Amino acid sequence: MSSIPLLQLALDYISLGPAVAMATTVAPHVDVIEVGTPLCKAAGIQAVREIRAVCxxxxILADLKTPDVGGLEAAMAFDAGADWMTVIGGAPMATVESALEVARQRGREVLMELTGVRDILAHAREWKQVGVQRMVYHRGWDEQTFNREWAEDDKVIIRQLIxxxxxxxxxxxxxxxxxxxxxxxxxSVIIAGRAIHKAPDPAASARELRSAIHRLWGSSQSGYGTASVAQxxxxxxxxxxxxxxxxVSDLGLLLTVDGRSCPGCDAPDRLCQSTVTQVQCPPGVSAAQVAQALAHIFGQSGAFGPVSADVFYLDPAQLDRLAPDRVTELMAATGNALRQLGCAVDVNAGVSTTNRILAAW
Known part of the structure; x- marks a missing residue:
């Protein structure tokens, strides 16, 4: 996963109009927009459609906290434009699996919401077996009301889940x-709600939060986790x-940097200073879909993931083993994942070019 967390705005409103207005105002400064549980209940699945339209x-995450009929509610969320949806941790395994199946079919993702879950790690082992990849570790509103603070015990559990x-x-x-x-x-993601939409200037608050996240998580790194690579x-x-x-270029994809002004990958002043390559998704495909398809082919890895809705990253420095064969496998998996999503990519050309560069290893 990216070592710099994404910033998610929680729209925990009970009226659609103010939520749409807030999303429109803050969207340029956040990575994920959450249609909160209260808003889903108050405005229905139309809330997801409205937020997708303006963002x-x-x-887009639909925080349904689904307790049953997982496949049905997942389909409702994804059909309305959500990239991610949540299933409550207390849901039966059949509900989790049916939601995951729909997510796989659509190239979307399901997150397990851990509110109220006892013995989180035991549940996590079961969810891992059926393909869950994301979790939401949640200190709820009511817990905050009763002054339940974040503690080191929370960090221990989060670390174990990671x-x-x-x-x-x-x-x-x-x-x-x-x-x-x-x-x-x-x-992977940090959610802020009231810290943004209750602020005098929500856009400025979101901008400051995002800047702080990049400063804190990126201060000792040149990109997405490259500091973990030994000198x-x-x-x-x-x-x-x-x-x-x-x-990636020979697959037929576009990077987010304009290579025409770059002096070359071997130059000290190259545009891409880290080991991260940010890639523009082909039309009609989201970064979440690419990441999901890649995970299905390559397995879970921090070597790829979404940056925004239409940009994903590849970072070979995050491979479990930094070796030519693993880099080639990552490239082949990327091409095949995009091909499965209906994109016209030249997998052979991409892999051939990758191998040619790696010949200097």
Whole structure:
């Protein structure tokens, strides 16, 4: 996963109009827009459609906290434009599996909401077996009312979930002052609600939160987790990143940087200073869909993931083993995932170019 968490805005409104207005105002400064549970209940699935209409380039989460009929509610959420939806942790396994099946068919994702779950790790092991990849670790509104604060015990559980391979979202009274508490955890998403929409200037508040997240999680890193690569492996990581960038281009995809003004991957002043390659999704395909398809082919890995609704990243430095064959496998999986999603990509050309660059390993 990306080592810099995404910022998610929680729209926990009970009226659709103010929620749409807030989403429109804040969208440029966040990565994910959550149609909160109160809003889903108050305005129905139409709330998801309305938020998607005003935020076409954002990841949209429908926080349904589905307790039953998982497949049906997942289909409702995804048909309305959601990229992600939540299932409550107390739901039967059949509900979880039916929601996951619909998500796989649509190239979307299901998140398990841990509110009220006892023995989280035991449940996590069961969910892992059926393919759950994301979880929401939640300090709820009522808990906040009764002054239940974030504690080191929470961090221990979050760390264990991440070590199990889950992408963990944290939420519950998150403020800019609280962010350093989570700094040593590679969480995937950080949710803020009232810290943004109750602020005098919500857009400025979101902008400050996002800046703080990038400063805290990126201060010792040049990109998405490349600090984890040992110094002796720097050359190998740079070569792998070059192979990925060239391979992606020969797949027929566009990078988010304009390579025409770049002096080249081997130049000290190259545009891509980290091992991360950010890739523009082909038309009609979301980053969440690409990540889901990649996970199905390649397995769970921090070497890929969504950056925004229509941009995904590849980072060979995050592979479980930094070696030429794994880099090539990542490129092949990327091409095949996009092909499964109906995209016209040249997998052979991408893999061939990747191997040609890696010949200098």
């Amino acid at each position: 076409p380039d954002k990841i 070590d199990m391979g889950f992408k963990v979202t944290v939420t519950g009274g998150i403020t800019i002052e609280l962010l350093p508490f989570f700094r040593d955890l590679p969480v 002796s492996d720097t050359r190998a990581a740079d070569l792998a990143a070059k192979a990925v960038r060239w391979g």
